[in-house]
Amino acid sequence: MEGKxxxxxxxxxxLGEVKEIQELRGKDDVKRRLQDMGFVKGEKVKVxxxxxxxxxxxxxxxxxxxxxxxxxxxxxx
Numbered sequence: 001m002e003g004k005x006x007x008x009x010x011x012x013x014x015l016g017e018v019k020e021i022q023e024l025r026g027k028d029d030v031k032r033r034l035q036d037m038g039f040v041k042g043e044k045v046k047v048x049x050x051x052x053x054x055x056x057x058x059x060x061x062x063x064x065x066x067x068x069x070x071x072x073x074x075x076x077x
Contacts, residue, residue, distance in 0.1 A: 010045065011055065011071035018046045019076035026073040037064060039074055 013019055021043045024031045038060040039045070049056030054067040 005077055007075050007077045009072045010047075010057070010066075010074040010076050011068045013045075013047045013055075013076060015047050015050055018044055020044055021074060022077050023075040024073060025075065030070075030073065034070070034074065038062065045074075045076065 007022055008019075010019070010021075021039055021041055023041065024034050024039060026034075043059060046058045047055055048058055048063065049065075054065055055071055056063055056065050057071075058064075
């Protein structure tokens with residue numbers, strides 16, 4: 001862990017910020033889906049775009065769009 005700040009939801013991260021995934025919340029099938037897309041503990045994510053309903057992030061070098069509901073299940077620091 002880097003200890004670069006407090007834990008927060010990925011949905012709350014500002015445009016351009018890089019954070020480290022701390023935890024995935026939600027039902028097992030949702031967590032498994034997120035893990036399959038590269039959202040695993042310790043992985044870095046960067047918010048590169050925003051829209052009214054979601055965010056665009058880069059994880060493992062791939063751009064992924066997530067709605068705010070899914071993004072709120074990912075805890076980062």
